[in-house]
Amino acid sequence: MEIREIQKVTPDDIQVSEGVALFKLDQLLDKARSNSLWPLTFGLTCCAIEMMAVGSPRYDIDRFGFGVFRATPRQADVMIVSGTISRKMAPRIKTLYDQMPSPKWVIAMGGCAIAGGPFKYPGQYAILEGIDKIIPVDVYIPGCPPRPEALVSALLKLQEKITAKKD
Amino acid sequence: MNELFRIILSLVIVIGFVLINSLVLVWLERKVSARIQLRRGPLYVGWFGLLQTFADALKMLGKELIFPKNCDKVLYFLAPILSFAPVLGAFLVIPFGQHLVIQDLNIGLLLVFAFSGLSFIGIFMAGWASNNKYSLLGGMRSVAQNISYEIPLLLSSLNIVMMAKSFRLSDIVRAQAHVPFILLQPLAFIIFITSALAESNRTPFDIPEAESELVAGFHTEYSGLRFGIFFISEYTYVFISSCVATALFLGGSHGPFLSGWAWFLMKAYFVVFVVMWVRWTLPRLRSDQLITFAWKVLIPLSLFNIICTALALQLLKQ
Amino acid sequence: MSYITNIFTGFWSVLAGMVVTLKYMFRKPVTEVYPRVKKPMFPRFKGPTSFVVDEKTGDHRCISCELCVKICPSLCITLEKERGEDKKFHLKEYKVDYTLCSLCSLCIEVCPTDALTHAKDYEIPALSQSEMINDFLKPFREKQKTSQPVAP
Numbered sequence: 001m002e003i004r005e006i007q008k009v010t011p012d013d014i015q016v017s018e019g020v021a022l023f024k025l026d027q028l029l030d031k032a033r034s035n036s037l038w039p040l041t042f043g044l045t046c047c048a049i050e051m052m053a054v055g056s057p058r059y060d061i062d063r064f065g066f067g068v069f070r071a072t073p074r075q076a077d078v079m080i081v082s083g084t085i086s087r088k089m090a091p092r093i094k095t096l097y098d099q100m101p102s103p104k105w106v107i108a109m110g111g112c113a114i115a116g117g118p119f120k121y122p123g124q125y126a127i128l129e130g131i132d133k134i135i136p137v138d139v140y141i142p143g144c145p146p147r148p149e150a151l152v153s154a155l156l157k158l159q160e161k162i163t164a165k166k167d
Numbered sequence: 168m169n170e171l172f173r174i175i176l177s178l179v180i181v182i183g184f185v186l187i188n189s190l191v192l193v194w195l196e197r198k199v200s201a202r203i204q205l206r207r208g209p210l211y212v213g214w215f216g217l218l219q220t221f222a223d224a225l226k227m228l229g230k231e232l233i234f235p236k237n238c239d240k241v242l243y244f245l246a247p248i249l250s251f252a253p254v255l256g257a258f259l260v261i262p263f264g265q266h267l268v269i270q271d272l273n274i275g276l277l278l279v280f281a282f283s284g285l286s287f288i289g290i291f292m293a294g295w296a297s298n299n300k301y302s303l304l305g306g307m308r309s310v311a312q313n314i315s316y317e318i319p320l321l322l323s324s325l326n327i328v329m330m331a332k333s334f335r336l337s338d339i340v341r342a343q344a345h346v347p348f349i350l351l352q353p354l355a356f357i358i359f360i361t362s363a364l365a366e367s368n369r370t371p372f373d374i375p376e377a378e379s380e381l382v383a384g385f386h387t388e389y390s391g392l393r394f395g396i397f398f399i400s401e402y403t404y405v406f407i408s409s410c411v412a413t414a415l416f417l418g419g420s421h422g423p424f425l426s427g428w429a430w431f432l433m434k435a436y437f438v439v440f441v442v443m444w445v446r447w448t449l450p451r452l453r454s455d456q457l458i459t460f461a462w463k464v465l466i467p468l469s470l471f472n473i474i475c476t477a478l479a480l481q482l483l484k485q
Numbered sequence: 486m487s488y489i490t491n492i493f494t495g496f497w498s499v500l501a502g503m504v505v506t507l508k509y510m511f512r513k514p515v516t517e518v519y520p521r522v523k524k525p526m527f528p529r530f531k532g533p534t535s536f537v538v539d540e541k542t543g544d545h546r547c548i549s550c551e552l553c554v555k556i557c558p559s560l561c562i563t564l565e566k567e568r569g570e571d572k573k574f575h576l577k578e579y580k581v582d583y584t585l586c587s588l589c590s591l592c593i594e595v596c597p598t599d600a601l602t603h604a605k606d607y608e609i610p611a612l613s614q615s616e617m618i619n620d621f622l623k624p625f626r627e628k629q630k631t632s633q634p635v636a637p
Contacts, residue, residue, distance in 0.1 A: 032225035
C-alpha cells in the first residue's frame, strides 16, 4: 500500500559511506517535518466536529504524530480550515495564517472551505467562496462533511507532498 | 583544578542527560495519555513511536523564529534560557547513588529550592516581554502560584530535615536505610507532591498556560526552538521534583538486589508516572480555587504536620 | 468541622478518579488502525455520487433527461447531450464538481432510471481544485477502449 511506503526509508534516501548511514540534511528535516505536523486548534463550523473526531480515540491521529493541537498559531505547522468562511471571519483567518511561523501548510476541509459549497449562488454576499482566495492551500478534501478517514488520508497526502523529491 | 574539571564534565553529562530525558518523558507522556484515553499514541515513527519526539525537536529546529512587534527583545531572548538554566543547577546536589553526586553540599536541599524558585522569573519575563495580554496574564498567574506553593513545599520538606537532622541530601537518604520516610510522613509526601505539581505548572495546576482561557499562557508568542526550551525545562522540572521526592521520601538509592542508581532512577520515574497519571485524570482548577487551596488547606495542614513531628521527636527522645 | 470533612472527601474523590483512569489504562484501545485496516463503509453511507453500471449492458443507464441538473441545489452538475440518428438523446459529457456538491442525494432520488448512486469511496483528498471535477463517463470510455477488437 502506498501510504505505508511514506513511513519507510527507501535506500535512495540514505548515502552509505564507510558504514555510516547519512541522510541529506534537508531530506532529514523534511522527514521530521512531515512526521510532526501540529495542527492549529481552529474549528469554524460543522466540519470541525469531524476534525475533533480525528483526534478522538477511534481515529487517533497521534499515531502519526499529528495529535498535538496547539492553541497558538506561533507553534502550529498546519492549519485545517474546517467549514464555512463568513466574510467577517476571513480577515481573522488571514491574521492567524500570517502569525504561523514558516514552513506552514493549509488543508481546506469540506465543500465550503474549497469553493463555497452550497453557499455559492448568484447574489450571495456573506460567505467567502473558497479559502484559496486569501491563503494558499496544499490539500483539498471534498465532502460535506468529509469522513474522519478522509482527513487522515489528506494529512498523509500532505506528508507525501512534503517528503517528495524536489529538483 | 581537578575539582573544577570534574564539575564541568558532570555538567556536560547532565545537559546531555536532560535533553534525552525530556524527549523520552514527552514520548512517555503521550503514550500514558493515549492509554488512559483508550488510544494508541505515537506508533509509526520509529519503534513504538520512540523517534516521534526526536522528529518534533528536529522540526522545531527548522522553524522560523519570530520577534513579535514591540516586544522587549533582550528579555524576550533571555526568558527561555533563564527558565531552563536554574533547573540544570538543581542537578548539582541530587544523589543518584551512594557516591554518584556532583557536589555533596551540606545545604543541598536549600540549594534545590533556591534554584527551582528562580525558574518562574524566566516565565514572568517571557510573559512581560512578549507584548501580549495573554502572555502577561499567564506570567502574573505563574508568579502568584509559585509564591503560594513555595511555602507548603518548604514546610513539608522541613519535617524530613527535622527527622534526618541534616540539609545534606545524602544524609537524608542515609537516614532512610531501613524505613523510607513516606511510611512515617505520608501527609508530608502528599503535600510535597501537590506543591511540586503546582511549582512545575502541570495540570491540574497549569493556569499559567491554560489553553482554554489564555491561548497558551506565557509562551503564546514563542515559536520554534525557544518554545522547545520552555517545553524541555518544564519536563526537566518535573524530573527534578520527582528526584527530590525520591531522595526525601522514597528512600533514594536504597533497595535490594539492584545497584543504587538503578533503584533511584526507577523510583524517580515512578513518581514521574504518577505526575502524568494525575495530569490525565484531573481537570484544571480555577485561579481563585488554586490560591485558596494553597493558603487555606496546604499551609495549615503542613504547619499542623510540623507540630506533630516535633512533638513526636521530643517524646521519642525522652 | 466541614473544613476537615471537605479535605477528606476531596482527597477521596481524587483517589477514586485516579483508580478509574488506572483501570482504563489496562483496557484494550479502541483505535482503528486506519491506513492499514480499511473499514468497509456502511450500506447507507453517502460517498461521492457516481453512475450505476447496468448488469445487462455493462453501460450506464442515463437517458439525458436533465432532471438531476434541474434539481441540484448546488449547481454542480454539467451535462452535455446530442440527438442521435435514432432520435434518442445520447450522453456526451457528465461532470460533477465535488467542490460544490454537498451530498444531499436529491439527484439520486429524482433519477427516473436509477442511474445514479452513492459510491462507497471516502479517500478523496486532492492537491488541486481541478482534480475534484469528476468525469462520470471516464470509466465507461476506458472500458470501451479495452473491449474494442484490436485491428490486425
